[in-house]
């Protein structure tokens with residue numbers, strides 16, 4: 037046999053109604069270990085063998101009673117389409133052999149009497165054709181199967197990647213939420229802390245919040261980045277945190293009434309303020325602004341006698357806002373907004389950065405408009421349970437013992453409503469919450 041590396045055994049089938057022909061044919065392959073010979077004396081028997089065995093090559097006589105070779109091969113083709121079919125025919129029957137080739141899909145015909153070597157060669161070549169066909173089919177099936185497997189892996193991979201992306205997005209969202217919550221907690225902590233400062237220093241009411249609102253407004257007009265604005269607001273809210281360590285007697289006096297010892301104590305508060313917030317990493321930048329909020333533009337301030345642009349911009353902003361609020365809300369010497377602005381204008385270039393005056397003026401005017409309410413609004417007093425989001429608070433909201441819960445001018449949202457409800461529950465106030473309500 038030709039190339040047969042796996043020593044596969046191939047079945048061949050001879051069909052002839054003459055026993056001696058079958059015997060002669062069988063004898064030709066008796067020594068070939070790779071070939072098993074089946075014989076049948078009729079087309080009908082041949083089909084039975086074909087149904088039960090994998091036959092590589094059929095060699096069939098053309099002239100047989102009941103079923104001719106052409107008819108048999110036609111049927112054989114339906115049972116086993118891959119097997120190679122050969123017809124044996126006499127010289128007189130060439131037309132019938134053509135019929136077998138056309139209808140039965142015969143590979144070729146061999147004429148009787150045959151030459152043994154030719155016949156053996158033809159059968160061996162036919163076995164090779166069958167083997168290649170079978171191998172080809174096997175490889176095609178394998179490729180198809182591997183393709184399906186690849187497709188499956190691909191789909192699974194895609195699904196995995198998608199799932200992983202969904203998980204990562206979810207984790208990212210959770211981290212963002214957590215981060216937001218931490219930021220909110222820090223802000224609430226800062227507000228609570230600045231409320232404590234105000235409880236300690238009775239000369240100022242809602243001073244920190246007003247300075248924070250004015251400073252934030254100026255920083256916004258200067259076009260600073262979101263994080264810079266945030267930093268300035270935080271520093272403004274905590275700018276006087278260092279006053280917690282100052283004795284009461286110093287706090288209740290005006291600056292020009294202080295003795296030199298008291299003044300020495302007072303000027304420590306910016307550095308103390310910076311030291312107080314320094315342990316909180318997120319507040320360190322704000323701490324630097326707190327340190328310099330009493331520096332003067334001409335270099336005559338404290339604690340470091342910085343001048344001009346050497347004073348951090350945030351500190352220069354807080355300084356003008358601080359002064360404006362102290363002039364307009366400070367005890368007996370309270371000034372009108374216009375007079376207070378004039379005082380600051382006269383100190384521009386000396387105590388304050390002259391570049392900031394215009395912006396302070398604008399922000400202060402806007403604030404006044406909010407504070408006095410719109411022309412079509414009336415002031416109403418509500419209980420905490422009746423508060424609605426979107427309303428503007430017309431007076432500072434304080435708990436029963438005077439702790440500031442919300443400054444006037446703030447817009448109600450779900451969070452600050454909740455804060456006030458809690459504040460009123462823990463430390464009830466006799467009055468309600470005053471808000472502006474539109475009349476049309």
Ligand SMILES: [Fe+2]
Pocket residue numbers: 275276305329330
């Ligand atoms: Fe201060």
Ligand SMILES: [Fe+2]
Pocket residue numbers: 243275276358
């Ligand atoms: Fe202050």
